[in-house]
Amino acid sequence: MRLKALLLGVLASTPISAANTLWFENNSPLIQAHKFLLNNDLPAMFVALVEVWQQDKNQAISPHLNELFQQSLQVDCGKSLDSRPFPEWLKNVTVRAIDTQSPGRDSYRALIEVSSRKEVSDISLTRWVQKSISADQSFISLSEEDSPTKSYVKRYNLNSKIPMGLYRVDITAKDQTSWSSWLVFGESKAKVSIRWQSKDQWRVERNALLNKHCPLPKLDASLYDYVDGQYNKVWGESYESDYPTSLESNIVPPDRYVLAVSMTHQRWQGPIIVEQSQIISKTYDISVEE
Helix, strand or coil: CHHHHHHHHHHHHCCHHHHHHHHCCCCCHHHHHHHHHHCCCHHHHHHHHHHHHHCHHHHHHHHHHHHHHHHHHHHHCCCCCCCCCCCCCEEEEEEEEEEEEECCEEEEEEEEEEEECCCEEEEEEEECCCEECCCCEEEEECCCCCCCCEEEEEEEEECCCCCCEEEEEEEEECCCCEEEEEEEECCCCCCEEEEEEECCEEEEEECCCCCCCCCCCEEEEEEEEEECCEEEEEEEEEECCCCCCECCCCCCCCEEEEEEEEEEEEEEECCEEEEEEEEEEEEEEECCCC
16 A cells, blocks of 8 residues: 555656656556555566666656665565576675764775685676765785685675666676676665764664564674774674663773774665664773773
8 A cells, every 4th residue: 555655646746847758658667666566576676676767767766766775675675576596606695885974084995705616816896887885996816716615795885875876886706707787876865874962972873673583783882092093992792672872891901992883784785785884983991091
């Protein structure tokens, strides 16, 4: 019933020009996307949704496309959006969107983490149509040469949050074998968020009901020291429930550290793991008296 109401509501709110070109074509990809979602055919719905995003005239209804995509995640957190498995040589793909809030500065990153049985020569994330998301990027290998499964990270430093829309993930092995997939980034208010409450405490805010099909949001708290121009992690813990709002005493020696607290929401798009993380960080002093 909610999806039917959503369909009727957008008919009333969509601009006439967009309605003429999309809504009243019975076989339009947008109408098909709604039908497939109502029939619980998520792979077909996702294919139709990608086709709508590829059309030049989708800007007027992009908020509706986002809401339609968010509705599809209520079924199984995105696992059924793509029924194609990875090729035999590709083990895991995780795409992370990270927003970091530090005193006086916000920063944004996108990471693509890959585990593969083959050596990988390149990983890319581009926005439709073939637009690089940032020129400030790096590609590193995290594995030993003789390791049977190799790990890689492509990192993009961004000027702002990743906007909602259609993207393409491409992974190329050194033997020129390749794999690619469409990826939709939605836009929704984080169901659980964090903010500083005092100099040594943070607040966990629950903003909406959680999707029961998705993993519980994960809170990570970490301490870093700064040595020879590098931040080194000296302590860290993860929590999936009973989130703390401060650090326990006597976990590290007295000193000046950087405290970083993150809240991460995870979903899937078929076999791809998609994570969105909010990080808050600040200088954290532990005195001898403490």
